[in-house]
Amino acid sequence: MNDKVKQIVTLGMLSAIAYVAVFFLRIPVVLFLKYEPKDVVITIGGLIFGPVASLIISVVVSLVELFTISETGLWGLLMNVLSTCSFACVAAWVYKKKHSMRGAVMGLVAGVCVMVPVMLLWNYLITPIYMGQPREAVEALLLPAFLPFNLFKGVMNAALTLFLYKPVVRGLRKASLIPETKTGGSGTKKLAVLPVVLVFLVTGVLILLVMKGII
Numbered sequence: 332m333n334d335k336v337k338q339i340v341t342l343g344m345l346s347a348i349a350y351v352a353v354f355f356l357r358i359p360v361v362l363f364l365k366y367e368p369k370d371v372v373i374t375i376g377g378l379i380f381g382p383v384a385s386l387i388i389s390v391v392v393s394l395v396e397l398f399t400i401s402e403t404g405l406w407g408l409l410m411n412v413l414s415t416c417s418f419a420c421v422a423a424w425v426y427k428k429k430h431s432m433r434g435a436v437m438g439l440v441a442g443v444c445v446m447v448p449v450m451l452l453w454n455y456l457i458t459p460i461y462m463g464q465p466r467e468a469v470e471a472l473l474l475p476a477f478l479p480f481n482l483f484k485g486v487m488n489a490a491l492t493l494f495l496y497k498p499v500v501r502g503l504r505k506a507s508l509i510p511e512t513k514t515g516g517s518g519t520k521k522l523a524v525l526p527v528v529l530v531f532l533v534t535g536v537l538i539l540l541v542m543k544g545i546i
Contacts, residue, residue: 341508345376346391364480371491377423385419406461417449418442443485483538490531
């Protein structure tokens, strides 16, 4: 296979995995809001191939959701794409500019910082329409529910992306779907990822405990 065909195959495979993550790994968090790790897969695709890849996978997966498991129709598709791309495309764009572990961390942090306000705005505008609720009712949920949920979602996605990126890349290289690189990170640099992952995970757990009223 040439490189273009390999990229299409890889994007198709990542799209399938992202959909499986939605179908089987939906976790209720607060109210009607659920977390699923599909954005992790989509972000990894973006880190490998660039932000356009994240956009393509997001649209493909959201379309499949629309015709299979979605209960929110076209509005849900719009919200899915906005949420995923505001995180994954931003992270991939920053990483493309600064291709290093530091760039990956910066990109993921930037993705969280962009996704949270973007989704607060669009939840305010769109959620009343597809939920059939008055805007005032949704507005009352922005700070106590939507804000912490999107923070939780963002930091968990960032943690899982950092943790899984290298193993996924190694697997794709062994399958000859992406090319080998001439340089690789040292063991020290690889170990340096773990504290960052731990910070993201602890932050996510603390946000979840706050939302649940445990702390």
